Amino acid sequence: MNSGFSRRHFLRSAGSLLLLARLGSTVKTFAQGERVLILGAGIAGISAARTLADKGYSVTVLEARGVAGGRIRTDTSLGAPVDLGASFIHGTKGNPLVALASRFGAATYDIEQEEDLYVNAAGGAVSTAVINQAQREYNAALKRLVAIQDGLGQDRSIGSVSSALIKGIRQRRGAAIGDMVNFLVRSEIGIEFGADLNQMSLKYFDEDEAFSGSDLLVKPGYISLIDGLAQGIDIRFNQLVRGISWSSSGVRVTTDSGVFDADRVVITLPLGVLKRGDIEFSPGLPTAKANAIAKLRMGVLDKTYFKFPTAFWQTREDSIGFIGNVGARSSTQIPEYYTLDQAVGVPILFGFTAGAQARRFEQLDLSTISATSMASFRKIFGSSVPEPEAVVQTRWGSDPYSYGSYSYISVGAKTEYYDTLARPIDNRVFFAGEATHRSYPGTVHGAYLSGIREANRVVKSFS
Numbered sequence: 001m002n003s004g005f006s007r008r009h010f011l012r013s014a015g016s017l018l019l020l021a022r023l024g025s026t027v028k029t030f031a032q033g034e035r036v037l038i039l040g041a042g043i044a045g046i047s048a049a050r051t052l053a054d055k056g057y058s059v060t061v062l063e064a065r066g067v068a069g070g071r072i073r074t075d076t077s078l079g080a081p082v083d084l085g086a087s088f089i090h091g092t093k094g095n096p097l098v099a100l101a102s103r104f105g106a107a108t109y110d111i112e113q114e115e116d117l118y119v120n121a122a123g124g125a126v127s128t129a130v131i132n133q134a135q136r137e138y139n140a141a142l143k144r145l146v147a148i149q150d151g152l153g154q155d156r157s158i159g160s161v162s163s164a165l166i167k168g169i170r171q172r173r174g175a176a177i178g179d180m181v182n183f184l185v186r187s188e189i190g191i192e193f194g195a196d197l198n199q200m201s202l203k204y205f206d207e208d209e210a211f212s213g214s215d216l217l218v219k220p221g222y223i224s225l226i227d228g229l230a231q232g233i234d235i236r237f238n239q240l241v242r243g244i245s246w247s248s249s250g251v252r253v254t255t256d257s258g259v260f261d262a263d264r265v266v267i268t269l270p271l272g273v274l275k276r277g278d279i280e281f282s283p284g285l286p287t288a289k290a291n292a293i294a295k296l297r298m299g300v301l302d303k304t305y306f307k308f309p310t311a312f313w314q315t316r317e318d319s320i321g322f323i324g325n326v327g328a329r330s331s332t333q334i335p336e337y338y339t340l341d342q343a344v345g346v347p348i349l350f351g352f353t354a355g356a357q358a359r360r361f362e363q364l365d366l367s368t369i370s371a372t373s374m375a376s377f378r379k380i381f382g383s384s385v386p387e388p389e390a391v392v393q394t395r396w397g398s399d400p401y402s403y404g405s406y407s408y409i410s411v412g413a414k415t416e417y418y419d420t421l422a423r424p425i426d427n428r429v430f431f432a433g434e435a436t437h438r439s440y441p442g443t444v445h446g447a448y449l450s451g452i453r454e455a456n457r458v459v460k461s462f463s
């Protein structure tokens, strides 16, 4: 994600041979010459494939799911396209996705033209005076975090510092402003990174970069960018990669239904999948890369979509934030909602949960989550608020092809680990994906650019 502080992934060993024998598969060999396998059909894999295919290389994408997109997934079951993974093009100035959306005729919607409503624990609207004062206190707290960061020897978590800062604000300015600052910290840092503040690195949390300008929704859904880029690309679906091996004569990828040989491989599998250690690398991954995989973490950001028969919120309201002890692991209150009726023309809103709370939500019954939201909406907007016609919830933390939403730097990790993850092996095995982009990790644009970066490295490796 990112928005705005300072700134804002034969040769064969005996084991692999055994796996191959067990699978009883046939070896698929592509046309001789410059053959490239790409593992994963998310935006990084598809952008790498597009770049290479346009240059005339023989490219095959292997994807575990039955569809392309990965953490870009557009759902249409609610009567309008809504994104279960990435929703926003973050920043318009210099962001290559803006041009891509335009190239594929995908209209966008600027979410920053509307207003935010903040609601306190009693169900009342937070006054503008409190919001403004809290914003000033939040900005000062961020500056304080950066000042502490500058003099920091040993890294520590953001949470270890932010909780003391919020406590101080509460004492000096009162509970209302303290609660609002607490909300801003959880929203702008916790939800932004899908992380638990007590695990996020204070030293490195603000080292990524961001494009300036508004955040845009892709009206027909983010998947339209994948569909546009993937045209004519050879994607093999339902190919769960289990083994990757390489030598001076080529690469071999073993899936649960086949074996694929090529000259180069670009691995775009999510950090969460690499962290599980279920994929056999032969020879093994370099120690530095294995260490980076172990130390960087996957945050969880989940969404819950509600479709209503009519919109009960004010049409000018873009987001509704619940302040108080929301966002805490034990709370079933979704802290932050975005309304979508203006953008998609259907009375839909969706809530964000992050970190430990999101992981707990993934274990809960949908009706529990829905009941808390409905009780809150009725407290604010009155008893006539209708029951939702449909509720859709994501579970990115337990998704077996991602195990999380996107990467973040936890205490014990460093920014340069993103570069370590990106480093090719033997000029034959290449790595792309959001967790390989040091400047723009955790974003669609970072993943997209990483795919192009590795395609260009592959081209160079052949020359």
Ligand SMILES: Cc1cc2nc3c(=O)[nH]c(=O)nc-3n(C[C@H](O)[C@H](O)[C@H](O)COP(=O)(O)OP(=O)(O)OC[C@H]3O[C@@H](n4cnc5c(N)ncnc54)[C@H](O)[C@@H]3O)c2cc1C
Pocket (backbone or CB within 6 Å): 001, 039, 040, 041, 042, 043, 044, 045, 062, 063, 064, 065, 068, 069, 070, 071, 072, 084, 085, 086, 087, 088, 089, 090, 239, 240, 241, 242, 268, 269, 270, 273, 301, 302, 303, 394, 396, 400, 401, 402, 404, 405, 406, 432, 433, 434, 435, 441, 442, 443, 444, 445, 447
């Ligand atoms: C809820 C949520 C909200 C987000 N919001 C935004 C946002 O608003 N803006 C933004 O810029 N970014 C956002 N992001 C982040 C963004 O979606 C990701 O950074 C980006 O899509 C990652 O792309 P990728 O190609 O690196 O990885 P992926 O899209 O995960 O692609 C990797 C592919 O590998 C496949 N795969 C996994 N394991 C295997 C295997 N063993 N064998 C074969 N294939 C396998 C996966 O199925 C997947 O298709 C959000 C993410 C989530 C989850």
